[in-house]
Amino acid sequence: MKTRHVALLGVVMVAGAIGRVALSGQPPATTGEPQAAAVPAIRVNQAGYLPGAPKVALAVGEAKGAGVARVTRQGAGEGFDVPLSASKLDEQTGDAVRTIDLSKLTTPGTYVLRAEGLGESDPIHVGPDVYRRPLYLAARSFYGQRCGTAVDLGPEFPGYRYPACHLDDAPLHASSGTTGRRPAARGWHDAGDYGKYIVNSGITTGEMLWAWEWYPSVFRDLRLDIPESSNAVPDLLDEIRWNLEWMLSMQDADGGVWHKLTSERFGSFVMPDQDDGKPRFVIGTGQAPFKSSCATADFAAVTAIAGRTYREFDAAFAEAALAASRRAWAWVSRHPGVLFRNPSGVHTGEYGDGNCTDERLWAAAELLRTTGETEFERAARSLTTSFAVGPDSPQAWPEVANLGLWSYALADRGGPDAAVQQRIREQTVAAARRIAERTRNAGWRHSLTTDNFVWGSNGVVADYGVLLLVADRFSPAREFREAALDNLHYLLGRNTFGLSWVTGVGARPFRHPHHRPSGADRHDLPWPGLLSGGPVARAGDPALEKLPTVPPGRRYVDHQDSYASNENAINWNAALVLLLAGLQQ
Numbered sequence: 373m374k375t376r377h378v379a380l381l382g383v384v385m386v387a388g389a390i391g392r393v394a395l396s397g398q399p400p401a402t403t404g405e406p407q408a409a410a411v412p413a414i415r416v417n418q419a420g421y422l423p424g425a426p427k428v429a430l431a432v433g434e435a436k437g438a439g440v441a442r443v444t445r446q447g448a449g450e451g452f453d454v455p456l457s458a459s460k461l462d463e464q465t466g467d468a469v470r471t472i473d474l475s476k477l478t479t480p481g482t483y484v485l486r487a488e489g490l491g492e493s494d495p496i497h498v499g500p501d502v503y504r505r506p507l508y509l510a511a512r513s514f515y516g517q518r519c520g521t522a523v524d525l526g527p528e529f530p531g532y533r534y535p536a537c538h539l540d541d542a543p544l545h546a547s548s549g550t551t552g553r554r555p556a557a558r559g560w561h562d563a564g565d566y567g568k569y570i571v572n573s574g575i576t577t578g579e580m581l582w583a584w585e586w587y588p589s590v591f592r593d594l595r596l597d598i599p600e601s602s603n604a605v606p607d608l609l610d611e612i613r614w615n616l617e618w619m620l621s622m623q624d625a626d627g628g629v630w631h632k633l634t635s636e637r638f639g640s641f642v643m644p645d646q647d648d649g650k651p652r653f654v655i656g657t658g659q660a661p662f663k664s665s666c667a668t669a670d671f672a673a674v675t676a677i678a679g680r681t682y683r684e685f686d687a688a689f690a691e692a693a694l695a696a697s698r699r700a701w702a703w704v705s706r707h708p709g710v711l712f713r714n715p716s717g718v719h720t721g722e723y724g725d726g727n728c729t730d731e732r733l734w735a736a737a738e739l740l741r742t743t744g745e746t747e748f749e750r751a752a753r754s755l756t757t758s759f760a761v762g763p764d765s766p767q768a769w770p771e772v773a774n775l776g777l778w779s780y781a782l783a784d785r786g787g788p789d790a791a792v793q794q795r796i797r798e799q800t801v802a803a804a805r806r807i808a809e810r811t812r813n814a815g816w817r818h819s820l821t822t823d824n825f826v827w828g829s830n831g832v833v834a835d836y837g838v839l840l841l842v843a844d845r846f847s848p849a850r851e852f853r854e855a856a857l858d859n860l861h862y863l864l865g866r867n868t869f870g871l872s873w874v875t876g877v878g879a880r881p882f883r884h885p886h887h888r889p890s891g892a893d894r895h896d897l898p899w900p901g902l903l904s905g906g907p908v909a910r911a912g913d914p915a916l917e918k919l920p921t922v923p924p925g926r927r928y929v930d931h932q933d934s935y936a937s938n939e940n941a942i943n944w945n946a947a948l949v950l951l952l953a954g955l956q957q
Contacts, residue, residue: 411870411880414441414472414485414493418865418878420502422955426854427474429485429493430816430866431456432467436489441472446482446495456487462815464822464925465868469815494865494879506864506877507952512596513901513945514580514611516889519568519618519644520557525900526597532899534889537644538566538652542633545653547715549662550624554654556633559618562721563941564887566647567634571712571723572943573619574670574731575769578738579838579946580612581677586845587953605685616678616693619671622654623696627703628663629671630654631712634720641891641932649720657712664712665704669731670772672700673779676738694742701735701748708732725770729758733776737783744785752780753789761799763806764821766835768828769943778842797846804843807836808855816925818862819855822909825924827936830873830906831944833859837951857955863903863948868926874948876900884932886939891932902940903948904930911936 413433421427429441435456444451454476459468477483477498485493516523516532524533542556559568560576584591584606591608595601600610623629632655639649656662679694708729714722725731736752739745759773767774780788781796811819819836820829840856843849865872865880872878875885875898882904883897884890890898908916909924915934919927928937 412493413490414487415866415870416485416493416496417861418494418872418880419506420497420499421474421477422502422857423478423480423498423500425857427477427496427498428817428858428861428866429472429474429496431470431472431487431490432868433490435470435487437487441485441487441490443474443477443483443485446484452476454485460815462868462925464814464820464825464923465816466923466926467815467868501956503860503952503956506874507590507949507956508594508596509876509901510874510903510945510948510952511594511608511611511901512598513899513940514560514615514942515596515598516899516901517560517562517942518614519559519561519566521599529900531895532893534643535645537647540651542652542654545655545715545718547658547662547718548630548654548656549660554633555618555621556652556654557618558614558621559633560615560942561644564885564935564939565634565638565720566644566649566888567632567638567652567720568618569632569634569721569723570619570622570629570667571631571664571670571725572769572941573615574667574674575767575772575775576942576946577612577615577619577674578670578677578734578772578775579943579950580608581674581681583946583950583953584608584612584681585677586950587957590953590957609682609685612678613682613689616674619674620693620696622667623671623700624663626661626663627668627699627701628661628707629668629700629703630656630662631664631667632720632723634718636717637719639888641888643889643892646892655715655718657710658715661707661710663703663707663710665707665710665728666712666725666731666770668700668704668707669728669735672697672704672735673731673738673772673775675700676735676742680742697735697739697742701739704728704732704735705751723769729755730771730773730776733759734772734779735776737776737779740786740788741779741783746786749783749786749788752776752783753792756780756792756796761796761803761839763803763810764823766832766839768832768835774839774842781846800839800843801847801849804840804849804852804855807840808851811855811858816862816867817858818867819859820925822924825907825909825927827908827911828905828941828944829908830863830903831941831947833863833906834903834944834947834951838947838954841951841954853955856951860951860955869928869930871930873904873906875902875904882930882938884930884938886932886935901945903944904928905937905939905941905944908937913937 541553596607635649675697733755915931
C-alpha cells in the first residue's frame with residue numbers, strides 16, 4: 373500500500389492541548405486530564421461478543437495457581453472456571469499470548485474474567501446488539517467530517533460542534549488547465565486534515581454504498597442523528613450523498629475528474645472554520661489532459677453505484693449520477709493512463725498511483741451491474757484477466773481490483789461470463805480460507821501479515837474482514853465469519869495495547885488522534901467514532917521516532933503528533949462500517 377502523504381509538515385503545528393505519549397496502552401502520568409484505567413493483562417473486545425459466536429479472551433503475563441480463570445456474571449457471586457492455554461509467542465509483537473475460551477457464555481449479560489497473577493479483565497458484554505453502538509458511532513463519524521456546513525453532535529456530545537467551514541468557491545489551480553472557480557463546499561474532510569481527495573473518496577464512498585446494498589435491514593432504520601434524519605431517506609444514504617455531491621462538482625465538462633481539492637500546504641491544528649490552509653484549490657496534473665485516470669475511474673465506479681442505490685429514493689439524482697458516470701467512463705476510455713503527482717509547490721496528500729487499470733476494472737464492473745450494457749461487460753471481462761483475489765493484500769485506495777472483481781462476480785445483467793464469475797468466487801473463497809487459517813494461528817488472532825503493518829494497518833484489518841464477508845456471500849462458511857469477528861475483536865481492544873482503536877467505544881479507547889478538531893477544541897476526549905491508523909512498521913513521524921526499537925506490531929503511539937500511526941481517515945472508517953454491518957446482521 374502506498375502512503376497517503378508524500379510531503380508532510382516537518383513540524384506539526386498545534387493549537388490546543390497536545391496529546392501525551394501512551395506507550396503499550398499505558399496512559400501517561402499527567403495532570404489536568406481524566407486518566408484511562410490501567411491496561412489489564414487479560415484483553416477482550418471491549419464492545420462485546422455475540423451470544424452464538426466464539427468468545428476468546430487473550431492474555432499476556434505469567435498466570436499462577438491452577439492455570440484457570442474464573443468467569444462471573446456482574447452482580448452474581450457464582451461462576452465457573454475456564455482453562456488458560458500455554459503461552460504462544462506472537463512474533464509481530466514479541467508477546468507471549470495465552471488463550472482463554474469463553475464460548476460457553478451464551479446468555480446475554482455482563483461478565484468479568486479473573487485469573488491469579490493476571491488480574492481482572494475489562495467487562496465482557498454479551499448480547500445480540502453489542503455492535504450496534506460502535507456501528508452508530510463509526511457511521512456517524514462522517515457527519516463529524518462534513519465540510520461546508522455547521523456540524524453539531526448534539527446533546528450526547530455537548531460542545532462537539534463547529535460553524536460552517538470552507539464556504540467559498542475554490543479557485544482552479546494553475547495545474548488544472550483552466551481558470552475560474554468551482555463549488556468547494558460539501559464533501560468530507562479526508563482525514564485529520566481538511567483536504568478532500570477524489571481517489572480516497574472513491575473506495576470510501578463505494579464501500580459505504582455497498583454497506584447499504586448488502587445490509588439494508590441494518591441501515592434502513594438506523595438513525596444517525598444528522599440534519600436529514602427527519603426525511604424519508606435512510607440516514608446512511610443521506611450522509612453518503614453529502615460526499616457524492618462534492619465529488620460530482622469535481623467533474624470537468626469533458627467528463628474527466630480533477631484529483632483533489634486542497635490547499636498547497638497543510639494548515640495548522642485549528643477548527644475547520646478557522647482553517648489557515650488557504651486558499652484551497654482544485655488541483656490537476658499540471659499538463660494535458662489535466663485530470664487523472666485513477667480519480668476519473670474511481671468517480672465512474674462510485675457514481676455508477678449511486679445510479680442504482682438512489683433510484684428508490686430520488687430517481688432524478690440517481691440518473692444524474694449515472695450520466696456523470698458514463699461521461700467519466702468515456703473520458704477514461706480515451707485517457708486510460710494519466711497518472712497524478714503533486715504539481716510543483718503542492719505539498720498536501722498526493723494519493724499517487726502508478727497504475728489505474730484496477731480503477732478502470734471497478735468502473736466497468738459497476739456500470740455493468742447498473743446498466744446491464746454489453747459495452748461494460750466486454751470491458752470489465754477483459755480487465756479481469758489482469759487481477760486475482762489473493763490472501764495477503766486486501767483492497768485499499770490504490771488497489772481496488774478486488775472491488776472490480778467482486779462487482780463483476782455479482783453482476784446479474786448484461787451477460788457476464790459465468791466461468792469468469794465462478795473463477796472470481798473460487799479465488800475469493802480460497803484466499804479467505806488461507807486468511808482464516810492465518811488468523812486462527814496468529815498470537816493476537818488478526819489477519820495481518822508482517823508486511824501488512826503499513827500506514828493504516830487498522831484499515832487493512834477491517835478490509836480483511838470485508839474480504840472474509842464477501843467470501844461468506846459466495847460460499848457461506850462459519851470459519852469466514854469467525855475470522856471476520858477476530859479482526860473486529862482486535863480493533864476493539866483484544867490487542868497488544870489493550871486499546872479500543874475506535875474513539876468513544878469500550879473501556880479504553882485511544883484518546884489522542886492526529887485529528888485537527890480533536891486537537892483544537894477544548895474537550896479532553898476526541899471526536900467519537902474515529903478509527904486509528906494503527907501500528908506501522910516503517911513510516912516515521914515526531915512521536916514514532918521517540919519509540920525504542922520494537923517489533924512492527926508494537927510500533928504505535930497514542931499521540932497527536934503521530935500522523936503515521938494515529939491519524940484517522942475516511943476510507944478506514946468505511947471498511948469498519950461495512951465490517952460492523954455485516955457482523956451485526
